[in-house]
Amino acid sequence: MPAPELAAVPGSQDPAPAETGTSRPTATSTGAPGGDAPLGFTGAGTGEVSSGSPDAAAVEEPAAPAEEAPPSTQDSPVGSEPAEGAPATREEVPTAAPTAPAATPAEPTATPAEPAGSAATTSEAAAPAESTAPADSAAPTDRAEPTDGAPSSEAAAPGEAAAPGEAAAASEAAAPTDGAAPTESPTPTPGPRPAPSPSPRPRPTPRRQVPTPAAVAPAAAAPSVVAPVDAHDAAEAAAWGRVDDDGTVYVREATGERVVGQYTGADTEEALGFYVRRFLDIQAQLALFEARLAQITPKEIDQTLATLTEALAEPAVVGNVDGLRERLEKLRSAAGERRKQAAAEREAARAQAVAERTVIVEKAEQIAEQDPARTQWKQSGQRLRDLLDEWKTAQRTGPRLDRPTEDKLWKRFSHARTAFDRHRRQYFSELDATQDQVKAAKEKLIARAESLSTSTEWGRTAATYRELMDEWKAAGRASRKDDDALWARFRAAQQKFFDARSAQNAEIDAEYxxxxxxxxxxxxxxxxxxxxxxxxxxxxxxxxxxxxxxxxxxxxxxxxxxxxxxxxxxxxxxxxAEQAAWKRSNPETKARAEGAAAQLESAIAQLEEDLAKARNGGDAKQIADAEAALEARRTWLDQVQRAVHE
The missing domain is CATH 1.20.58 (Methane Monooxygenase Hydroxylase; Chain G, domain 1)
Structure with missing residues (x-):
């Protein structure tokens, strides 16, 4: 039975028994550039063939035996498609080993992979999309072990064949999703070979190394993480492709039809579905890029555009590729506007950062320009340290400034800090010198006060101490520690004198x-x-x-x-009382009072005559004036007469 043209095995829940000998459908892709990297599909021109169900899992595909020539396809980066991978042909597929019965037939239950014919692969054969098994792993065949005359059976020697269960497990662990890409080695690396047997007959594979279906089934039936496919989108995309009788898949573009790959051994729906899913992946990435365009950075924009451009150059997909390219070009224009917007935002943020740094510098300069005599050095120094922390925070978390601007601002800030430190050192140096002078002057005052502390000239000494106190206040202040000590000595000398005076006064008070x-x-x-x-x-x-x-x-x-x-x-x-009595008995005062009384009596007589005439004349106004003047003169006369008698 001829070997199938395999590159990948379609995922299924239960692997076919090995004895059936039925070939699996295979898919090969052409024209898939490395730009398919964002899709997350496998390289080497192969991919997953899915039955369309979300929970379909891939089964590890056997790699080429050690005797086969290494694959000619150059490995692509993780998640990328091979460059210019050619579809496999029957001429390129090595023939399987002779089908003569072997001494030890392979057990049907231990064959989750391919029939015997699939032990050899084309130069493009590799693991399916969901598998990351090493290229040197080979599944046991469903045929009997070859006899001595089957030299090709050494390619499947036990030492060189990896257990299918392990390969499947590694495949599922490394690539849980349909879009995960395996990492291929540059050349297939065979497993370790056992020591050659003395007999030319190869030893059969030990049964203990062959996993049972129970061991393979959990790996093959791992929980599906394949994203669900929208039926409407899939149908629209499938309308852009077709499948030939030989499994060749075409996509229709503006320039005509283009071969995207070959998917043999499957129906049209399954073949198109494989490449449609690839198309939908690119479409989803394009939509995601469009949605996130306003939030991502220009660097991410450039990287994503480059990735999508490469992915849409010659994609091995089925769908409206021209439509995606048009959307990409529109997004490219929008990305240009986004770059301009981001540049404007960066410039605005940079200007804001320059303004904030300038405020920090100006505050530092204000602190440095304070009058040293009025500066609170401790608080100002702490404020400068806080400003330095603000500078570091702005430098660490804020936008980067251009080097000349940042250097200029930093020089101003550093100069302000240096000036502040210089003023502080100068101030405290002068303060130390002044305090030394004050300390010397107060030492002299203390010496004079101590010399007077034993004096008994209470009045004069007390006055001298008052003079010393005035000189003490005028001398200024030394350092707090020295000034407190000096004052204690000065006060002690004074207190000694005043205590002695108080004791003396107490004795005197007792006598008085x-x-x-x-x-x-x-x-x-x-x-x-x-x-x-x-x-x-x-x-x-x-x-x-x-x-x-x-x-x-x-x-x-x-x-x-x-x-x-x-x-x-x-x-x-x-x-x-004596002064008041003397004033009353003064002769001059008495004579002046008697003369005034005589004058008032004469005036009163004249006013009485005038009043009589006014009454006779009947002039009311003259009568009133005469009566008022007469009453005033009589009051004055009464006062003068009382003064004379007193």
Missing amino acids: GENLKAKLALLEQAEAILPVTDIKAAKAALRPIQDKWDEAGKVPRADVQRVEGRMRAVEQAVRD
Whole structure:
């Protein structure tokens, strides 16, 4: 039975038994450039053949035996299609091993892969789209093991054949989706060979290395992750292609029909479905790019455009390829506008970043330009450190500035920080010198204060201490620590003097206590004179009290003002009464009062005559004026007469 023209095995839930010998449908693609990378399909010109169900899983395809020539197809990057892969032909497919019965037939249940004829592949044969098994793995054939006369059977020696279950498991683990692409080695690498047997007969494959269908089934029936295909979209895309009787698939474009691949051993719907899914993948990527165009960066735009352009150059797909190309060109124009918009946004963000950095620099310069005498160095230094952190944050998270602008701003910022540090060092250097001078001056004041601390000249020394205090205030301040220590010494010298004076005054006050009692008794006698009614009697009573007051002596300092004030009040009251009496008995004053009285009496007589005449004349106005003038003169005369009598 001739071997099938395989490149990939269509996925199915249950692999066909090995003994059936029925060939599987195969698919080969042509003209699939490396630009198919975004589709996620396999390279080497092969792909998955699906039955159309979402849960279809791929089965590992055997690779070429070690004796076969290495595949001529150059491996493409992960997820890309081979360049200019030619469809497989019967002439290119090596013949299978002789079908003579072997000593050890392969078990039907352990053959999840291809019939014997599929052990050899074309130069383009590779794993299906969902498989990432190594190229050197080969599935056991469904035929009996070859006899001694079957030299080609050494290609399927146990050491060189990988278990189908393991290949399928690796395939499913590496590429869970229909669009996952395997990574091919540049050349198929056969598995490790066992040591050659002495007998020319190859040893049969050990049964323990052949997985059972139970082991293969879970891998083949792995949970499907194939994206569901929209039936309407698939039908529209399928209308752009056709399949020949030999399985060659064509797509219709504006320039005519183009061969996209060959899918043998399957019906038209299945063959078209394989390439339609590829088309829908590209269409989905184009739609995704269109939806995300306003959010992605120019770099991502360029990368995506390059990928889609390459994918649509000569895609091995069936669908409205020209329509996708037109959409891509429209998106290319929109991408240009998006680039301009992004450039404008970058420029605006850069301008905003320059403005923010400039604000940071200006704040730093304001701090550096402060008057050193009024600068709060600790707070200003912390503010500069905060501004530096803001600069670093803007540099790390904000847009990148052009080098000249950033260098210029950084130089200004650095210059401000340097100027601030220089002013601070200069200020504290001058402050240290000034404080040293203040400290020396206060040391001299302390020496003078300590020399006066033992003086007993209370009044003069107290005045000297007041002068020293004024000089202390005018000297300025040293450092807080030194100034506090100096003040403690100065205050201690003063306190020693004033404590001694207070002790002396306490002794004196104790002696003057009896004098205070005597003066308080004299005050009671003196205050009894008030109010003064008789000047002579008051003066006679006050004189002996004053004599006793002087004899009583001093009183305690705290009571001096109180008792002396009361005595002065009594004396002042007696003097005021005497002064008032003298004024009343003054001859000159009395004579002036008598003369004024005579003048008023004469004026009153004249006014009385005028009033009589006015009444006789009946002039009411003259009568009123005369009566008013007469009344005023009589009032004045009464006051003058009382003054004369007093």
